[in-house]
Amino acid sequence: MRMTSERTEGEPREPRDPLYRLVKQQLTEALRDGRWRHGQKIPSEPLLARRHGVSVATIRKAVGELVAENILVREQGRGTFVLSHTRDYMLNVFSRIVGRDGSKALPTTTLLGLRRARADTETARLLRLKPRAAVLDVETLLSLDGRPVILDRMRVPAALFPDLAAEDFSRRDGTIYGFFQEQYGITVVRAEEFITAVSAGPREAALLGLRPGSAVLRILRTATTYKDQPVDVRVRLVACGAHGYLSVLGQG
Amino acid sequence: MRMTSERTEGEPREPRDPLYRLVKQQLTEALRDGRWRHGQKIPSEPLLARRHGVSVATIRKAVGELVAENILVREQGRGTFVLSHTRDYMLNVFSRIVGRDGSKALPTTTLLGLRRARADTETARLLRLKPRAAVLDVETLLSLDGRPVILDRMRVPAALFPDLAAEDFSRRDGTIYGFFQEQYGITVVRAEEFITAVSAGPREAALLGLRPGSAVLRILRTATTYKDQPVDVRVRLVACGAHGYLSVLGQG
């Protein structure tokens, strides 16, 4: 067996990580470096096998893990593609706010404000930036069925999004993460949300059409790209009159 | 190839589902019927292969899906086991309530009440019971670090848990789902939680040590066993002073 002899004679290489992990890491690097862009077809499995000097089965195992992580998509007869942040995908994977009947809908967005600012301590920590680094501070109101439901305040590193203007945001066509991907080649692959309940202040209540002091969900979200590099931090307030947050545990 | 000839000559059989799906379904039936109990080792892969008349690779694919669904666990050198609802497992898979620093801890529980009752319309619908069917109605207060944090009201079909008494509940040693599994052989494999924010009423606030009207999380959970059969319905109120709900999106 070829690999065996390489291991025993050649440079040792960590014997702990199997071949397919190494291949997977190389594929991930191609994604991180932007050699394969979103929506593109990656090379066929036999070609990748020859290129990496491994069998097709090994390629399939590496690709299979990236598919399980929602990074690649296989389509029989067509090829394997880098996942795009289409509306459908965002709705299914990155949004868990649903109506009381379980329905999901794409919200309409209203840009309330976009300004340059300096990161406060907490934001800098979450975005892994230096204290008081330049950030963009964007506030958006999201409506479902014509009613305001979500008040979203997002902060992103200014360095990641050069020349971003308010009009770009307003003119955009799909979701915010789709916009990041289209315009800046930044693909969000993972997000964490920490949810608490708070009473809405006067301003928030007015924007959401609630009485001041109403209980609302407060969602703190941090989103990251391929190598766990933070992309944005958001605080969302959600009016719970007709909507809530759906979470599935166990066999997801 | 043997399977090919069977497909073309023998009885047609749905060509849509591949062999490993059929094997997976048969394995799931063994679990549902209680032939393999929690914690037990299932037969080795070569043995299962012979028994089902397929190759080891096909067995591995079927078992792999059940592992991905947190139903089986593989341990190299030892075997494959039916997952047990140990404390660690419950904490990691079926609990998303964490401290503000991300810490998870096992709560201490206080039984507030257990009574037999009839299901209201909504509960009957969620548990797929007849209207006004007999249910057990259990109220529990869960404390973390000595402070009350979660007020839990659970309703289960009385038929599923014959002869259940309050003492059994109080004397139990681990989590509720672990108790179900140990005492009744019922394994919860999946749960859905619908989360909103509400203001605590006077009684709830008093139990949780909050001022009346404080914003709290309200979690409606339905849990199901192997074939999506509902096991329990719960309403939980969570005090958000030092805790919140953690959710991960994307590559889970």
Add this chain to the structure above:
DNA sequence: TTCGATTTGTTCGTATGTATT
């Protein structure tokens, strides 16, 4: 419309590595 090339999906078989008992 048909046919053939391409690509992923399924299934088999075999050999070897690694962890456990």
Add this chain to the structure above:
DNA sequence: TAATACATACGAACAAATCGA
């Protein structure tokens, strides 16, 4: 040490979907 069990890796064949000539 030996036997057992899962993990990795290779190779091969055919099925099914897609797409262009």
